Amino acid sequence: MSEVRLPAETRTEFGKGGARRTRRAGKVPAVIYGHGDDPRHVALPAREFANAIRHGGSNVLLTLDVEGGEQLVIPKSIQRHPIKGHFEHVDLLAVRRGEKVTIDVPITVVGDVVPGGLVNLENTSISVEAEATHLPTGIEVSITDLAFGTQITAGDVQLPSGSSLITDPDNLILSIAEAPTAEQLEAEDAAAAEELGIVQDAPQTESSDDSDTGGDSGENASAE
Incomplete structure (x- = not known):
């Protein structure tokens, strides 16, 4: 699998307000965990991170350039906006070459x-x-x-x-x-409707009684 190198900046603003400002700046708020170290709060370039996920998948290996050093990480949890789809937050797991995860x-x-x-x-x-x-x-x-x-x-x-x-x-x-047949699907729909108490009206047809009644009315009218 190929590695993707990304620049990362240390974040000093936290909370919802800080995260919103980070996203408005075109970056994704992220936290690096692992190896017993304290969590590190960083910001990743949104466009480059999206390209890395698009081409490398959710388990893409990332080499972050942060504070003059390198940190090898993989995404562990990715939060995306439910409607707009952009990345809102990422949890990253710090890894080492040769380490199994x-x-x-x-x-x-x-x-x-x-x-x-x-x-x-x-x-x-x-x-x-x-x-x-x-x-x-x-x-x-x-x-x-x-x-x-x-x-x-x-x-x-x-x-x-x-x-x-x-x-x-x-x-x-x-x-x-x-795969179920059309008859089986219809039977399942009917059973589900019956369970929910839904009554389906029978198709209406023209009643012969109505025409007979109409004829009688005409005869009565002429007789009068």
């Missing part, structure tokens, strides 16, 4: 499900341990030619070289089920 690696499903099949994705990531400078950015799980009823657990996933599984190997990742 535990990270959550996203799972990507590849291939085509069997005709008439449905993929039930139970977990979107698994935890692995790997060397800090060789962290996997993602793991692919192929569903090609998997029959109905097939289950893939964490222990079935092929890990990148140098990684070891931390997640319980029995944890279910995905399963292949037979």
